Amino acid sequence: MPASQRDVRNRISAVKNIQKITRAMEMVAAARLRRAEQRIEALRPYVGAIRRMTRDAAEATGYVPSVPILSERETVSTAGLLLVAGDRGLAGAFNSNVVRAGIAVGREYEARGLSVLYFASGRRPSSSLTFRGLEPRESFIGFSDRPAFADARRIAERLMVAYVDREVDRVEVFYNGYISPMSQVVRRETLLPLSEATLLQDEQASGRALGDGQADGERGEVRQAEEQRADGQTQAEPAARRIYIEYEPDPEAVLKRLVPDYVKLSIFRALLESTASEHGARMTAMRNASQNAGELIKDLTLEMNRARQAEITQEIMEVVAGAEGLG
Amino acid sequence: MAHSKFPVQVLTPEGEVFGEDVEMVSTRTGLGSIGLLANHEPLLGTLVPGELRLYRSETEIVRFAQAEGYIQFLHNKALLLVEEALPPDQLDRELLSRRLADANEAAARAPEGSEEQAAALREARRCETFLTIGV
Structure with a gap:
């Protein structure tokens, strides 16, 4: 009828x-x-400047000091997996893609005899993990719409504490990398141990992970100034090209302070990309x-x-x- | 007497918060308070939580609550990289008090000498310093 x-x-x-x-x-x-895209852009100059400082300080010391988060463990028995997604749904497969990828890797580690500790950023991954009986060790919620650096710092501090105090031997992050409003891709990156290469690799190669990319007007300006000054001096003595910089307290201490910043910035970058991806999705x-x-x-x-x-x-x-x- | 001015840029991971010429920068490094005038010698130092003052003139001062960071003085230009730089009137004192209490509690609970305790003490120090900065 x-x-x-x-x-x-x-x-x-x-x-x-x-x-x-x-x-x-x-x-x-x-x-x-x-707005989320603008915030990713706003991070670039900061990351560029942190990289320059790291390079200058590393050149001044001549080595990278031993910092606990740089030391790789001989045996890995517990892996920490940080799943970054959103607080809300109605965004297609945005949340489930990250959860699925993270759990797949977790199961793979468990099959190899490792213990897995999950950490969640966002209500959705947190509740999905709980629903599957994989209670997250800690959840960070309430900011996926507009993450602040303080949120990234809180997560980074927690993960570094877990690594240094040997709760985990390795930390990986899963998040939706932002490509365009129509396209997001799940990225998997190792956060800890931090590799020396990440600290000292050239800026373009590491641009994506930390978000400094290539376009950085401020950096160009400073380098140009340095080069102008260097040009006035003899080319035969590269050491003389460098200006004497007073370090406070000393280059090693500055470098030791800079190293954890890379973890905080990697997480902040992941949060910002995830937010842009969430809105795009x-x-x-x-x-x-x-x-x-x-x-x-x-x-x-x-x-x-x-x-x-x-x-x-x-x-x-x-x-x-x-x-x-x-x- | 007016001092000569020099450019200062204050950057945070969330963007630039200040970019102007000033007469003096006053901030706090790991070794204590520091004041920078034009033509200071090249410097790279670590910053600890404290009050950042940027003197446009002797009477016109821009103030921020600064978190941990770095200061670089090169080619008569100052660059400050700080994790947070908040105008004092934007500080959420209630939230800071709560976070201070949580951090103190976490520091007391954490094993002596652990990284967990060190992280909690850093957080407590930041909150405590921000709370002392008047509007």
Whole structure:
């Protein structure tokens, strides 16, 4: 039996209401995405400057001092996995992709006889892990919309404490890397132990992981100034090209302070990329939902017209039958 | 007497918070308070939580609550990299008090000499310093 006009009309109005919500959510996500992209850009000059300082301090000491988070463990018995995703859903496969990738690696480690400790950033990965019986060791929630550096520092401090105090022997992070509003890819990176190569590798090679990339006006300016000064001196003595810098307290202490910053910045970068990815994924998901709602409205309108036509036809037939009966 | 000015840039991971010419920078390093005037000798130092003062003139001072970071003075330009630089009126004192209590509790609970205790003490020191910075 065809649905009555009123039923179909009610369904159309319900779908229209949903479409209004999905359209609004799409627009909100688009606005937040732009801000999230700007925040990734804003991190670049800071990371560039940290890298320059590290290089200068390492040149002054001539070696990288021994810092606990740089030392690799001979045997790895416990792995820490940090899953970074969102506090909210309605963003397509954004949350589940990270959780799935993290759990797959966790299972692989367990199959090799390692213990696995999960850490979660975001309500979704935290509840997904709990639901699967893999209670996270610690969850960091409430900031996935707009993470502050203080949030990244809190997570980094917790993980470094776990590493230095030997709760874990290795830490990896899983997050949605931001490529474009339409495209995100799950990235897996080793956070701890930090490799010396990460500290001293050239800026372009390490650009993606820490977010300093290539475009950095401020860096260009300082280097240019240094080069101008260097040009005035003899080329035969590279050592003389360097300016004497007073270190406070000393280059080694400065370097020791700089090393943990790389972990904090890697996590901050992951949080910022994850946030941009979340807004991008939500924008796409909501756009699809709005389109689907539009199609559904079209189908239902057609159905309602048919029902109305059927009712009219029925009424005409009744009138004709009545007239015939009278005649 | 007015001092000559020099450019200062204060960067945080969340972006630039200050970029102007000033007469003097006053901040706190691992060794104590420091004041930098134009033409200071090249310097690279670590910063600890404290009050950062940027003197546009003797009377016009821009203040920030600074977290841990670094200061570099090179080619008559100062570059400060700090994890956080917040105007004093934007400090959430209630949240800071809560975090200070949590950090102190965590430091007391953590094993003596552990990294956990060191991290909690760093957090406590930061919160405590921020709370002493007046509006």
